[in-house]
Structures are given as C-alpha cells and as structure tokens.
Amino acid sequence: MTEAIYPQVRIVSARFLRPDTVEKLLNRLVRVGGILRMSLTGQNLPATVPYGPARGKPNPHPDRKVIRIGDQDVQLQVQVGNVILELEDESYIPAIEEAVDEVFADKDFSCTVQKGRFMKSRPTVSDYAKYGPDVDREVLGLVDPRKKGGPVIIQGNK
C-alpha cells in the first residue's frame, strides 16, 4: 500500500515497448532519481503455454528477457505497456517528462506522462478475502502478493 502523500505518475506509450526500449527508459528514469516504487504493467508473457492444446509446452518469447536497470538484473514477465512510478515529491515530474521525451524522441509513436493515483492505497474486501490479513502491503495493489520472488531493489544514489 502506498502513502497517499506521495505523488504518482504513469508513463503510457502508444505502442507496447521492446525490452531494449524499456531498459533505456528505466535507466534514464533511475538517473532522474526520486523514485520510491516502480511497477511495469502490460500483457503477461508466460514461460509455458497456459492453456489450449499445447498447454504446458515451453513458450519461448523474444520479449521475455532479462534487462539490466541500474545495478540490478530484472526478468521481464510482461510486454511493457505502462510504467507506474511513485515519487518522493512533485519536483521530479518535469525531469521525468524530459527523460521520457528524450527516450522517445527518435520513435515514430508518442508517449505521455500522466499524473494521478495509479497504485492502490487501501486493501479492499476482495484483497482481504483473497490474500488474508497478513499480506505484504508493499506489493499489494501492484502485483499478486502470493507471487514468489519479491520486488527488485535498485539502490539509489543517496
């Protein structure tokens, strides 16, 4: 769960992003700093075929890659469409807009930065029913808390 005092932005591109574009964008954002939490959302790319006649067979997908952000390797599990950020304060937003413009300057599609509330701030009754009372509040509302493997922590420069 997030503290409602922190501002949030969502970076939405008009196309799904390739892993190398995501890597470039996120490394640029990390350099801006001021990011408390970040979530990559998009369509799931499962490691095995989840249903249908080929169920259970390996699903090699060129976009399911490990990318390097800051000093950490991150396994992409989705085809990234949106990046949601939680920031320390609003002063970082212009720098983030600038970073996004820089990364997408040579692309033939647009990308916008939206301000608003994109992460869940209170657990719902459904969350309680699904995950119980002792759920990790750090990730609730961003990913399925039952998922193995916690968040990737990218060390800041403070």
Added chain:
Amino acid sequence: MNEVKRNMAYKPQFGPGTSNVAANRRKQMDPNQKLEKMRDVTDEDIVLILGHRAPGAAYPTSHPPLAEQQEPDCPIRKIVTPTEGAKAGDRVRYIQFTDSMFFAPCHPYQRSYTECYRFRGIDPGTLSGRQIVECRERDLEKYSKELIETELLDPARTGIRGATVHGHSLRLAENGMMFDMLQRSVLGEDGIVRYVKNQIGEPLDRAVAVGKPLDEKWLKAHTTIFHSLGGTAYRDDKEYVEYVQRIHTLRTKYGFLPKEA
C-alpha cells in the same frame, strides 16, 4: 469454388453504406469479385501453419468415402453435391483468425459473411476477437490458402491463432505487430513476417514466411473496420447507421408482436 447460383430471383446487395469501409466489405463478400492476391504461400506451408496433420501424410478419415457406403434415400442428398472433403470422409478441422482493431483488412463478422458467400460446406463461428471456420480437412486447406494469400490477411495485423488469441484490442508492438502471447509470427530483420509456431503454439521445424506487413496507407484504404480515430467513423456513414437503426427498430417492435391496422 464460387458456386453461387447465378440465376437468383434477386440481386444481393451484400450490405449498406456509402463509405470506403462499406465498399470494402461488399467487395469481400461478393463472390463475383476476385480478391487481390497479395502473397504466395505453398500448400505445405498451409499444412504446417494449420498443424492438423504432417505435410505429405494421408488425410485421416472420420467415415468411409461416400462412394463406398450406402447412402439413405434422402432428397436433400440428391440436391446437394458433396464437397471433395465430404466425398472422401475427411475429419472436420479448423482455422482461426484474430484481427487487430488497428485497421486489419478483415474482422470476425466480416469473415463469417465472406466465407458463407464464397465457400461451401463450412461452419464459421464468430466471436468478438476471433473467428473460427470449421470444415472438412482438404476443403479447409483449400479455403485457408485463399484466406491467407489474398487481401483478407495482413501479416502484422492478422494472426492465425488456434488458441490464446488475445491481442486484437491491444496496442500494437513497437514494430507494428499485433500482440501475441505465444509469438507465433515474428517480424524478421528483413521485414518479412514468419510463422515459427503453428496455430496452437507448437514450434515448427522450419519457419513459414507470409510476406511483408502491408503499409498503413494500404491498410486504411482496404480496411473493413470503422474506426473514429484515424479511420472512417461509423457515424459518418449515414446510410449504414440508418440501416442498422431500421433493423434495430423493426426487431424491437416485433418483440411486441405489433398488429397491422
């Protein structure tokens, strides 16, 4: 193939509308109009993409050939000529398509209409994001070839997907391909789209090339999808709207069983 009765009592109109989109729809549906051939795909490639049998293998059958079995005395059987697949007793198999909302050349309802006008012995199934057509296996291969080689398919915006079809309403990928969780078709460095998996997602022994994606201008000129962002808006085609409203009104009123005065 196009064995539509020539001396019908009326001339089919195929659909209303004055817009380009409506004209494209009529063109696809009208069996007297030849669809533009856009690419060459071999018979073996089609068999590979479909994934129902190994290339070169005999067609498995579900019943003996019609010539070898005693047919009941049925007037309908005397009128209807069986298709090649039915004559041989082939199994019923399918091909399924997903069409992106971003100006794909065809879309599910349109596909079903088009196939019903152009092909025989088929059972199309229309869903919001996908369209399946079932028929006898050797007929299917013949029809699939037409569906894949002609302007009904764009390698980037149309997917041949037997399962896990999700993607028609999503953003396109950076390279212009429609999202596919199983990534059956891949856009190569040379700009050619190749199928690396069959329609249900099993890897193929060799990639099947289906040609270059068509450009945005061609797609917008040949699409059968109304799209208010960047294309022809549905509401701009007054005749189409009027027709749909008329059908809607009539069927609503009919629900109340109106009595003519």
